[in-house]
Every structure is written in structure tokens, then in C-alpha cells.
Amino acid sequence: MIRLAWRLALGAIAALLLALLVGLFIYGLTIPTKWYTGVYGGGLTESGPTRVIVQPPFGPFSRLDVFTIEVQDAGSHLYLLGSDPGGRDLLALVARGAVPSLQLIGFVVVARLLIGGGMGFAIGFGSRLAATIANSIGAWIIGFPYLVLAIVIIETLEPHGKVPAFVIGMALVGWRDVAEVVSQRILYVRSQSFAEASASLGTGAFRFLRLHVMPFLAPLLAIEVPFQASATLVLLAELGYLQVYVGDVVQLFGVNETQSLLVNPELGQLLANTRRYLVYRQMGPVLVPAISVAALALTFELIGSVLKGRWRFAR
Amino acid sequence: MLWYNVGLITLISALVITEVTSPFADLWPRFRWLATLGFKIGAVLVGAWGLIIIAERTTFGPLSMLSGDLIEGWNLTQTILVAALRSMVVMLAATALGTLIGLGTAYVTVPSGSRSFLGSIALASSVVWVIPTFLIAALVQEFQAQVYGASGVGITGGYGTATALSAAWVALVLAIRPAVYVFRQARVILNDEAHADHVRAAKAMGLPRRQIYRRHVLRPATTALASAWISSFRIMIGSLPLVEFFFAYPGLGMQLILALGITYPGDLTGHFQPDLAIGLIAVMAALLMTLEAATSALQRKLDPRLHDVTWQMAS
Numbered sequence: 001m002i003r004l005a006w007r008l009a010l011g012a013i014a015a016l017l018l019a020l021l022v023g024l025f026i027y028g029l030t031i032p033t034k035w036y037t038g039v040y041g042g043g044l045t046e047s048g049p050t051r052v053i054v055q056p057p058f059g060p061f062s063r064l065d066v067f068t069i070e071v072q073d074a075g076s077h078l079y080l081l082g083s084d085p086g087g088r089d090l091l092a093l094v095a096r097g098a099v100p101s102l103q104l105i106g107f108v109v110v111a112r113l114l115i116g117g118g119m120g121f122a123i124g125f126g127s128r129l130a131a132t133i134a135n136s137i138g139a140w141i142i143g144f145p146y147l148v149l150a151i152v153i154i155e156t157l158e159p160h161g162k163v164p165a166f167v168i169g170m171a172l173v174g175w176r177d178v179a180e181v182v183s184q185r186i187l188y189v190r191s192q193s194f195a196e197a198s199a200s201l202g203t204g205a206f207r208f209l210r211l212h213v214m215p216f217l218a219p220l221l222a223i224e225v226p227f228q229a230s231a232t233l234v235l236l237a238e239l240g241y242l243q244v245y246v247g248d249v250v251q252l253f254g255v256n257e258t259q260s261l262l263v264n265p266e267l268g269q270l271l272a273n274t275r276r277y278l279v280y281r282q283m284g285p286v287l288v289p290a291i292s293v294a295a296l297a298l299t300f301e302l303i304g305s306v307l308k309g310r311w312r313f314a315r
Numbered sequence: 316m317l318w319y320n321v322g323l324i325t326l327i328s329a330l331v332i333t334e335v336t337s338p339f340a341d342l343w344p345r346f347r348w349l350a351t352l353g354f355k356i357g358a359v360l361v362g363a364w365g366l367i368i369i370a371e372r373t374t375f376g377p378l379s380m381l382s383g384d385l386i387e388g389w390n391l392t393q394t395i396l397v398a399a400l401r402s403m404v405v406m407l408a409a410t411a412l413g414t415l416i417g418l419g420t421a422y423v424t425v426p427s428g429s430r431s432f433l434g435s436i437a438l439a440s441s442v443v444w445v446i447p448t449f450l451i452a453a454l455v456q457e458f459q460a461q462v463y464g465a466s467g468v469g470i471t472g473g474y475g476t477a478t479a480l481s482a483a484w485v486a487l488v489l490a491i492r493p494a495v496y497v498f499r500q501a502r503v504i505l506n507d508e509a510h511a512d513h514v515r516a517a518k519a520m521g522l523p524r525r526q527i528y529r530r531h532v533l534r535p536a537t538t539a540l541a542s543a544w545i546s547s548f549r550i551m552i553g554s555l556p557l558v559e560f561f562f563a564y565p566g567l568g569m570q571l572i573l574a575l576g577i578t579y580p581g582d583l584t585g586h587f588q589p590d591l592a593i594g595l596i597a598v599m600a601a602l603l604m605t606l607e608a609a610t611s612a613l614q615r616k617l618d619p620r621l622h623d624v625t626w627q628m629a630s
Contacts, residue, residue: 006434013438136358143359143600146553148571152363155575156370230445237447238557243577271449275561278453281460290450297445305441 007309014302021295027080028095035077036096040087041069043077056087057282082284085277090288093270097289098296101267104166104246105232111171112178112228113221119175120182124190125205131183138176146173150235151244162246170235174228181224185217223307230300233267237293240268241275267293318593322360329353348608359600360593367589394570395594401477402555402566403602408486409493409551414544416490417497425505426528437502440495448554452488452561459484475563485564492554493547500543501536508536538618545610552603571595 042055043064058064060082066074081091119138122130141149150169157165189195195212203211239245247269270289277286329350336346389397424433459471472480508514509532517531556568563569574595576587 006430010438139355140358140362142549143355143604144363144596145556145568145571145599147556148575148596148599151575151577152366152370156366234445234447238449238554241447241449242557242560242572271447274449274453278456283457286450286453290447290453294442294446294450298442301441301445 007306010302010309011306014299014306017295017299017302021292021299024091025095025098028089028091028093031089031092031095034074035089036092038074038088039069040066040074040083041071042067043087056083057085057284058083058087059284081288084285085280085282090285093265094267094289094292097265097267097270098292100246101233101236104163104236104266105229107163107167108170108174108232109225109228111167112175112232113225115171116175116178117182117221119179120186123179123183124186134179134183138179141172141176146235147238147242149173150239151242154239154244166246170232170239173235174231178221178224178228181220182217185220186213189213189216219307223304226300226304226307230297230304233293233297233300236266236268237271237290238268240266240271243272245269245272267296317590318360318597319364321597322357322364324357325353325360326357329357348612352604352608355604356597356601359604360597363593363596363600367593371587371589391590391594394591395567395598398565398567398570398595399598399602401482401564402559402568405482405486405489405559405564405566406548406551406555406602408483409489410548412486413490413493413547413551414497416494417547418501418540420494420498421501421505422528422533425502425509425532426524433502437499440498443491444495444499448488448492448557449561451491452558455484455488456561475565477565481562481564485558485562485566488562489551489555489558493551496547496550497543500546501540504536504539504543505532508532511535538614541610541614541617545607548606549603552599555599567595567599571599 040056042053043058043062043066044051045054045062045064054062054064058079061078061080062082063076063078065076066087068074077089079089079091081089081094083089084093119134122134126134150173153169153172154165157168189212195208198208198212245266245268247265267289271286271293274286274290277283329352332346332350332353336342336350420436424436427433456471459469462468462470470480472478472482472484474481509528513535514527514531517527522531555566556572558564559566559568560572571592573585574588574592575585577585
């Protein structure tokens with residue numbers, strides 16, 4: 001009973017978080033293009049009887065009459081979550097960034113399932129040699145620090161296309177968990193008496209897989225997907241922080257220094273300037289994308305936990 | 316070609332050990348770990364060499380070796396050894412801290428038996444788990460800045476230098492995710508063990524609670540906990556480059572990031588140095604694999620069943 005109540009509470013938290021994020025992202029997507037592509041010099045706001053000029057980054061919940069670098073009026077805008085140092089709306093940037101990021105994560109999770117599933121089947125069904133080869137590749141991969149392996153593979157494959165490079169680089173880092181789940185479940189099913197009976201009756205490999213393995217494996221894979229998505233999202237953010245990201249960059253050349261502004265960024269890329277923002281104590285442009293990543297990852301984790309409780313036999 | 320040759324020599328040595336000792340039933344179980352370690356490190360060296368060389372040719376043009384451009388005018392070996400020493404201090408502290416926090420929390424909370432209390436801590440651990448490491452580091456840095464702002468006392472230990480204080484901060488941030496991982500795994504392991512028949516028998520005999528958990532729950536779970544611990548170490552070594560890079564702590568991780576040519580505009584400038592990068596990867600892999608081998612040996616020592624199985628398989 002307590003277990004069920006706990007699962008319901010977890011599910012409610014996940015649903016609330018998801019609804020909040022979806023709501024925010026939908027609102028962010030409706031913000032006109034100019035508020036996340038233009039570069040603004042400052043904004044005018046009411047401060048008692050007078051109007052004062054505020055320079056970007058603007059704080060959260062600030063409604064401003066914004067002007068461009070050439071001091072041309074750009075209109076009034078409410079910055080719900082604040083802006084980056086270019087005066088661009090952070091909510092709009094995060095909402096726009098979430099779309100390519102989630103697409104990328106989808107590709108990576110599918111690639112991990114394919115590679116991990118293939119290896120898992122090789123270990124679970126294959127000969128001893130196949131299992132040895134699959135285990136050796138896994139042991140070899142695990143010898144590398146995961147971030148470094150991802151960076152090296154992405155840098156190597158980048159000339160052939162950024163998105164495929166990221167998909168392969170990030171998939172090669174995390175497939176081992178999927179392979180372990182698949183192989184362990186297959187070995188478990190094969191050791192059961194019904195499976196031995198089925199094999200002795202001459203059931204073909206494909207039919208055996210469909211009838212006896214998949215009903216046990218499918219829930220496990222369904223549980224693994226949100227956990228993999230969560231891990232991939234965090235990895236994407238960490239790569240972004242280390243200057244490894246998918247999108248392009250525009251350099252703004254100032255008198256004393258050069259600023260990098262991101263063009264059509266994904267979530268990881270939004271974190272690429274973290275170090276610089278921290279030096280100037282600009283926490284908004286760091287916290288908004290980072291907390292968005294963490295909230296999305298937490299939602300995936302909670303969904304995985306709820307599914308895990310739902311399919312108790314799959315644990 | 317240096318690391319390629321070292322890798323090949325390591326692989327050949329492992330092969331020789333296998334060929335010489337495997338025919339003898341009493342020798343092979345003693346040398347098997349050494350041969351396995353040799354194969355793994357050799358494979359990582361050759362693999363890292365291959366990947367870095369391909370990355371160099373595709374990204375940086377043909378053979379832009381910068382082997383002379385190492386830190387503080389030291390040669391390759393000195394650079395790697397000093398960086399390894401600095402990182403080992405940090406990893407030692409982080410491992411101790413992570414294990415103490417993770418295992419300690421699980422050991423204290425599991426006997427309480429309260430599902431809602433355990434569930435709340437598990438939810439809190441999920442929240443910490445999904446926070447990207449650099450965000451934790453950013454919050455720690457903000458805390459340092461607040462302390463400095465309030466008291467005028469610098470508690471960072473210096474930027475870009477290896478001091479006891481800077482190492483302590485790096486270790487603290489590095490320990491958080493492994494601590495959460497150890498807690499999550501230990502909670503499940505200890506919970507399973509606490510419901511075993513022998514524990515119920517011990518409870519029925521009226522033994523003191525502390526004695527039951529120390530002797531009948533913790534002790535049999537040690538082998539499984541050791542597996543969880545080595546996985547947490549793998550997570551830690553994976554995020555070492557990111558944390559060291561964040562705090563500019565000149566250990567293995569930061570040197571590796573810079574040696575891969577990653578540059579942070581206006582702050583940290585990396586030069587692509589293939590020899591150094593491969594050497595640093597090899598040291599990290601060697602550390603990880605040696606610890607894995609030591610953990611396996613410890614598990615065999617702790618669990619006589621594993622010891623017997625290993626000897627049977629080997630002979």
C-alpha cells in the first residue's frame with residue numbers, strides 16, 4: 001500500500017514537472033523571433049517617478065522598453081526568466097534549444113538501444129566467442145573516461161557531419177548499460193524451465209525471442225529509455241560546458257574583449273559560456289539553462305522510477 | 316608512435332604471460348589478473364593512439380605534434396607524473412568522502428525501516444544525481460565568492476594552482492555524484508540483504524540491532540558493495556576532466572582537456588598535444604583498471620564462493 005502511494009506521489013511529481021516544463025517551453029516558443037535572435041544594448045524601466053536604463057543581462061520578471069546597440073527602439077518585452085548578455089530572452093532560447101536537444105537525445109537513445117541491444121543479444125544468445133568479444137569491447141570502452149571518449153569521437157567524426165558525430169560519440173559512451181540489461185534478462189529467461197521446454201520442443205530462434213524473451217525484455221527496455229535519456233541530457237550539458245556543442249557561434253568584437261553569442265543553440269550549447277558568465281557574476285544565463293537541463297533530466301528519472309515500480313517483475 | 320609501441324609491448328607481454336602460465340593449473344589463477352590487466356591497458360593505449368591520430372588528421376591537419384609544449388618546461392614523463400600525483404590526491408580524498416557519505420547514509424537509513432523516510436532520501440538523491448557536475452561546481456564557487464564578500468577571506472586555495480585547499484574543493488565536488496551512486500546501490504543491496512533468511516533468524520534470536528546490521532547484513536553485502544564502489548569510481552574518473560577544468564586544478568583531467576586542444580576563450584588555452592593526451596588517458600585507464608583488478612581480488616578474498624569459482628574456471 002505504502003509502495004503504491006509512494007509510486008503515485010512520484011508519478012504526480014513527474015507529471016507536474018512535465019506539465020510545468022511543457023507549459024514554459026510552449027510559452028517560450030511563442031515569443032517572437034526578434035527577442036532571441038537580436039542583440040540589444042539595454043532597456044528602460046520605471047524606478048519610482050523616473051525611468052532608468054538597465055544593461056543586459058536583464059533579471060527575471062523584468063518588463064523593459066528595449067533598445068538596440070544603435071539606440072533604436074525595439075519595443076516592450078517581459079523577460080520572464082531574464083536575458084543573456086546580448087539582451088536575448090533566456091526562456092525563448094531554452095525553449096528553442098530544447099527542440100534540437102530532445103531530437104538529438106532521441107537519436108542517441110535509439111543508437112544506444114541498437115548497439116547495446118545487439119551486444120546484449122550477442123552475449124545472451126551467441127556463442128562463447130561472441131560473448132567474449134562483446135565483453136572485451138565493453139571492457140575496452142570502459143577504460144576511457146566517458147567525457148574524453150565522447151569528445152575524441154566527436155572531434156574525429158565532426159568533419160562528416162556534426163549531428164551524426166554527436167549521436168555516435170554519445171551512443172558509444174553509454175551502450176554498455178543497455179547491453180548488460182539485455183544480456184542478463186536473456187540469460188535469465190533461458191535458464192527458466194519453460195524456456196528449456198520450449199527449446200526441447202524445437203521452437204525456432206525468432207519465435208522463441210518473440211514468445212518468451214520479448215515479454216520479459218520489453219518492460220525493462222521501456223524503463224531503461226527514460227534513464228538513458230536523463231543520462232544523455234546531462235552528458236550533453238557537460239559536453240557543452242567543455243565547448244563541444246552542435247550549433248554555430250557568432251563572435252561579437254568589442255573594444256576590450258570578444259563575446260561569443262550562440263546561433264540557434266541547443267541546451268548544451270547554452271552552457272558553453274558558463275565560465276565567462278561566472279567570472280562576471282552573471283548567474284542568470286548559467287542557472288536558467290542548467291536548471292532546465294536538470295529539471296528535464298529529473299523528469300526522465302522520475303518517469304523511469306515510476307515505470308520500474310509499475311513493472312515490479314522487471315526489476 | 317611512442318604510445319603505439321608501448322601499447323604493443325604491453326599486449327605482447329600479456330600474451331606471453333598467458334602462453335607461459337595458462338598450461339599450469341596452479342600458476343594460471345595467480346597470473347590471470349596480470350594478463351587481463353595487460354590486455355586491457357594495451358588495448359586502451361593502441362585504441363587511444365588510433366582515435367587521437369585520426370582526430371589529429373581530420374581536425375588539426377597532418378602531424379601537428381607539439382610534444383615540446385608541455386607545462387612549466389617539463390618533459391612528457393614529468394608532466395604526466397606530476398599531473399597524476401595531483402589527481403591521485405584528489406581522487407583519494409573524493410573516494411573516501413564519497414564512500415563515507417554514500418555508504419554511511421545507506422547504512423544509517425536502511426535499518427530505520429521507514430519506507431517514506433527512505434523514499435524521501437532516495438528522491439533527494441535523484442535530484443542531486445541529475446544536476447550537471449559543473450552546476451554543483453558553480454554553486455560551490457558562488458559559495459566561495461559569498462564567503463569572500465562577507466569576510467574578505469579567500470577560501471578557494473588559489474586559481475590554477477595545486478594547493479591543499481584547492482584540492483579539497485575539487486575533491487568535494489568530485490565526491491558528490493559517486494556518493495549518490497554508492498548510496499543508491501547500497502540502499503538496494505543492504506535492503507535485499509536485510510530481508511534474507513539468516514537476518515530474520517538473527518532477529519528472531521534477539522541479537523542486538525547494531526550487531527545484526529554490522530555482522531549479518533553489511534558483511535555478506537561487502538562483495539556487491541565493492542562492485543558498486545568500483546562503478547562509482549568509474550563515474551568519478553569520468554567527470555575528473557570536467558571538475559578539474561572548472562577549478563583550473565592542474566591535474567590529469569585538466570591537462571587532458573587542454574591537450575585535446577579545447578580552448579576556453581580568454582581564459583584557458585589548450586594546444587593539441589597527441590603524445591600528452593594519449594599518455595594521460597593511459598594513466599587514467601591504468602589507475603581504473605588496477606583498482607578494478609584489486610577490487611576483484613578483494614571480492615574473491617571476501618567471498619569464498621567467488622574464490623572457488625575463479626579457481627575452477629581458471630583450471
